[in-house]
Amino acid sequence: MLGVALKGLARRKVRASLTAISIVLGVSMISGTYILTDTINAGFHTIFTGSYQNADVVITGKAAFDSANGTSVEPPTMPQSLLTEVQKLPDVALAAGSVTTSSLKLIGKDGKVISTGGAPALGFSVTPRGQQFNPTKLTTGSWPSGPGQIVIDKATASGKGFHVGDRIGAQAFGPAREFAITGIAELPNVSVGGATFAIFDQPTAQQLFHKVGALDAIRVQSKAGIDTSALLSQIKPLLSDTQVVRSGTEQAKKDEQQAGGFIQIIRYALLAFAGIALFVGAFVIANTLSITIAQRMREFATLRTLGASRRQVMWSVVIEAFVIGVLGSLVGLFLGLVLAKVLNALFVAFGIDLPHGSTVFATRTIVVSLLVGTVVTVLASVRPARRATRVPPIAAVREGSVLPPSRFAKYSTVTALVVLALGIVAVCIGTLAGGMATGPRLLLIGVGVLLLFFGVSMNAPKIVRPLASVIGKPAQAIGGAPGLLARDNATRNPARTASTASALMIGRDHRHEHVHPDRGAGGPVAARQAGGQRRHRHPRR
Amino acid sequence: MEAAVVPAVDVAERAPAAVVAAQDITRRYGEGDTAVDALRGVSLEVQREKLTAVMGPSGSGKSTLMHILAALDRPTSGSVWVAGTKLGQLSDNEITKLRREHIGFVFQFFNLLPMLTAEENVVLPLTIAGEKPEREWREQLLKTMGLDQRRTHRPAELSGGQQQRVAIARALVSKPTVVFADEPTGNLDSKTGGEILELLRNSVDSYGQTTVMVTHDPYAAAIADRILFLGDGVIVRDMPGADAKDVIAAMDELSQA
Numbered sequence: 001m002l003g004v005a006l007k008g009l010a011r012r013k014v015r016a017s018l019t020a021i022s023i024v025l026g027v028s029m030i031s032g033t034y035i036l037t038d039t040i041n042a043g044f045h046t047i048f049t050g051s052y053q054n055a056d057v058v059i060t061g062k063a064a065f066d067s068a069n070g071t072s073v074e075p076p077t078m079p080q081s082l083l084t085e086v087q088k089l090p091d092v093a094l095a096a097g098s099v100t101t102s103s104l105k106l107i108g109k110d111g112k113v114i115s116t117g118g119a120p121a122l123g124f125s126v127t128p129r130g131q132q133f134n135p136t137k138l139t140t141g142s143w144p145s146g147p148g149q150i151v152i153d154k155a156t157a158s159g160k161g162f163h164v165g166d167r168i169g170a171q172a173f174g175p176a177r178e179f180a181i182t183g184i185a186e187l188p189n190v191s192v193g194g195a196t197f198a199i200f201d202q203p204t205a206q207q208l209f210h211k212v213g214a215l216d217a218i219r220v221q222s223k224a225g226i227d228t229s230a231l232l233s234q235i236k237p238l239l240s241d242t243q244v245v246r247s248g249t250e251q252a253k254k255d256e257q258q259a260g261g262f263i264q265i266i267r268y269a270l271l272a273f274a275g276i277a278l279f280v281g282a283f284v285i286a287n288t289l290s291i292t293i294a295q296r297m298r299e300f301a302t303l304r305t306l307g308a309s310r311r312q313v314m315w316s317v318v319i320e321a322f323v324i325g326v327l328g329s330l331v332g333l334f335l336g337l338v339l340a341k342v343l344n345a346l347f348v349a350f351g352i353d354l355p356h357g358s359t360v361f362a363t364r365t366i367v368v369s370l371l372v373g374t375v376v377t378v379l380a381s382v383r384p385a386r387r388a389t390r391v392p393p394i395a396a397v398r399e400g401s402v403l404p405p406s407r408f409a410k411y412s413t414v415t416a417l418v419v420l421a422l423g424i425v426a427v428c429i430g431t432l433a434g435g436m437a438t439g440p441r442l443l444l445i446g447v448g449v450l451l452l453f454f455g456v457s458m459n460a461p462k463i464v465r466p467l468a469s470v471i472g473k474p475a476q477a478i479g480g481a482p483g484l485l486a487r488d489n490a491t492r493n494p495a496r497t498a499s500t501a502s503a504l505m506i507g508r509d510h511r512h513e514h515v516h517p518d519r520g521a522g523g524p525v526a527a528r529q530a531g532g533q534r535r536h537r538h539p540r541r
Numbered sequence: 542m543e544a545a546v547v548p549a550v551d552v553a554e555r556a557p558a559a560v561v562a563a564q565d566i567t568r569r570y571g572e573g574d575t576a577v578d579a580l581r582g583v584s585l586e587v588q589r590e591k592l593t594a595v596m597g598p599s600g601s602g603k604s605t606l607m608h609i610l611a612a613l614d615r616p617t618s619g620s621v622w623v624a625g626t627k628l629g630q631l632s633d634n635e636i637t638k639l640r641r642e643h644i645g646f647v648f649q650f651f652n653l654l655p656m657l658t659a660e661e662n663v664v665l666p667l668t669i670a671g672e673k674p675e676r677e678w679r680e681q682l683l684k685t686m687g688l689d690q691r692r693t694h695r696p697a698e699l700s701g702g703q704q705q706r707v708a709i710a711r712a713l714v715s716k717p718t719v720v721f722a723d724e725p726t727g728n729l730d731s732k733t734g735g736e737i738l739e740l741l742r743n744s745v746d747s748y749g750q751t752t753v754m755v756t757h758d759p760y761a762a763a764i765a766d767r768i769l770f771l772g773d774g775v776i777v778r779d780m781p782g783a784d785a786k787d788v789i790a791a792m793d794e795l796s797q798a
Contacts, residue, residue: 001668001669003661003668004654004656004657004665004668004669007656007657007661008654008656010656011655011656298652299654302648302652302654303654303669304637304640305611305613305640305644305646305652306640306646306665306666306669306711307637307638307640307641307666307669307670307715308637308669309633309634309637310633310634310637312669392613393612393613393640394608394613394614396613396646396648396652397604397608397613397648397649397723
């Protein structure tokens with residue numbers, strides 16, 4: 001039976017792949033989102049771990065509070081004298097201070113500030129003895145060592161046509177000043193996205209950032225064989241309430257969390273789109289399978305006459321969906337790689353250029369994409385599969401058999417109306433009611449929209465008759481008998497009309513498939529010719 | 542009076558010895574004023590290892606009768622037994638089991654599965670039942686039906702006659718208690734039809750395959766061991782095997798009556 005189902009699927013390749021497209025798109029959204037956000041996260045990770053490389057512990061200012069959206073308020077500075085005290089500690093091998101700012105604007109050759117598109121315009125200091133803490137590497141030139149000297153990032157240099165020896169304007173809090181470029185630097189293995197950075201020697205940076213005599217961070221390296229916790233406990237007594245010391249890895253983690261909050265928002269927003277895409281996809285699949293099953297009634301009926309149980313018929317449909325789901329998800333998974341690049345390009349176009357390193361294709365991405373895609377497809381097939389079990393064996397010998405109503409058919413009108421009403425109520429409360437938190441409100445609207453979707457599609461068959469009689473009137477007037485036939489045909493099986501209409505809505509022509517089940521087997525024409533002798537059995541038609 | 546009633550009830554409740562039996566079956570389509578009675582009380586017993594033809598003009602109810610005997614349709618009243626099992630009380634799964642074990646079908650429009658090869662179609666009933674075909678039996682069937690060279694062809698690559706031969710092999714493969722053939726030549730030209738009839742006749746003679754064939758073609762009916770004539774939903778004549786001329790004569794006689 002499994003073989004029969006798979007061979008049937010192989011024969012309907014074109015339709016199967018059309019069905020799969022809807023799942024491919026949804027899954028590619030999922031995988032693309034994960035790939036993109038993972039890659040961005042990895043970029044941040046590289047940057048932050050890089051910025052504390054070789055630092056066993058890091059002393060920073062402690063912000064009084066974190067702002068609500070996860071980005072922290074700029075912490076206070078610490079006096080430069082603290083560095084001297086730290087350097088005197090017996091177990092300290094090396095300690096170096098630095099000042100940073102995220103608003104150091106570089107000025108292009110056209111005299112205008114070089115835009116970072118919302119990304120930080122970083123400025124920081126280097127000291128000769130602190131070089132081993134420096135995350136950046138020179139690609140050409142030398143580090144700055146005087147008041148008029150600057151090193152700029154490679155992307156800005158090549159993008160705006162600056163070379164070693166050129167002069168460039170830089171501005172932090174005071175008026176713009178001119179500097180001579182002594183070198184070009186880069187962060188190895190990672191793109192900083194739209195951000196720019198500029199590096200000065202420490203006194204210049206302190207003056208430019210309005211932090212004279214102050215430091216933003218002190219990086220400390222312990223002597224060989226000294227435990228980090230020992231170093232931490234030595235440093236702690238030196239600090240005031242507004243200063244904090246952490247191990248280098250801990251500090252990197254803390255910085256990442258702050259950036260991560262923003263990535264998380266992007267991730268959830270994109271995953272919500274993926275969810276919608278998959279929901280619509282599930283609907284399309286359910287519909288397509290229903291249509292396929294209506295066309296394959298004779299095949300299912302023949303299987304039944306040959307001894308197939310209802311269960312076997314149902315499984316053959318579910319297995320078909322499973323295979324479509326797995327293949328569609330696989331394609332979607334890899335399409336996600338492309339989509340991640342496209343999304344990133346879109347972000348850049350909208351001015352959100354985020355850091356990224358080499359593409360991250362996590363196991364989680366693979367598992368979630370394949371699982372969600374397959375499960376959604378299989379779930380979407382359950383109703384059509386149950387429909388298939390209702391195909392009566394006698395449909396094997398009769399053209400145009402109609403499926404008997406399901407056990408739940410008598411409740412369908414009530415259910416459809418209740419679902420529709422619940423959807424309307426939920427959406428109304430969600431949009432209009434006051435005093436509701438954002439989370440529950442969004443949830444309510446979301447659920448309401450889903451219910452509306454189901455409600456409308458469940459009620460669609462019921463409005464076919466009145467709708468067709470209205471639309472059919474002019475058709476009859478203009479078309480005469482053919483117009484009348486058209487109207488009566490549309491109202492004869494409203495469920496079929498509604499599902500055909502939704503199939504047209506998603507832009508698919510399945511008429512040509514209709515002939516296949518009979519191809520080379522006499523065909524519907526022969527069946528109709530033979531229909532004369534059957535008239536007696538179908539007096540109503 | 543009373544004594545006469547008792548055995549009548551007894552007969553209805555006891556499973557008949559015949560492979561297929563019907564007791565006073567009726568079939569009504571529709572309701573009220575527009576109701577049509579396709580069968581109006583038919584009783585019969587199908588003889589083992591014989592070919593029984595059910596003849597009749599269009600609308601005589603012969604196809605309805607076959608559908609009911611083959612458990613494709615249920616009678617409005619009356620009882621049907623297949624291989625000693627009364628159909629009326631069976632669940633869907635029990636009927637499925639009955640089909641697997643006891644019933645083979647040959648359809649007018651062949652009803653082959655288009656994605657399967659000829660050989661796969663032939664063994665499909667066993668595949669569905671989760672059984673492996675005996676190699677010898679399968680080979681013998683393919684040879685007898687002249688499908689030896691066609692086993693990897695799909696239905697679309699076969700002629701109508703070849704397709705019907707696949708269908709006959711498929712009906713025989715599970716060695717069912719009874720094969721039902723619904724107008725097996727109705728979609729074939731007369732020469733090909735003749736070949737198909739010969740194969741059906743052979744399956745009765747060589748394998749003792751009990752077969753019930755519905756047809757309106759007197760030449761088809763002429764191969765039967767017994768011919769039942771249906772008219773207006775009742776059996777109007779039960780005739781032993783006869784040649785086509787006699788069948789035609791009988792038909793004329795009945796249509797004039």
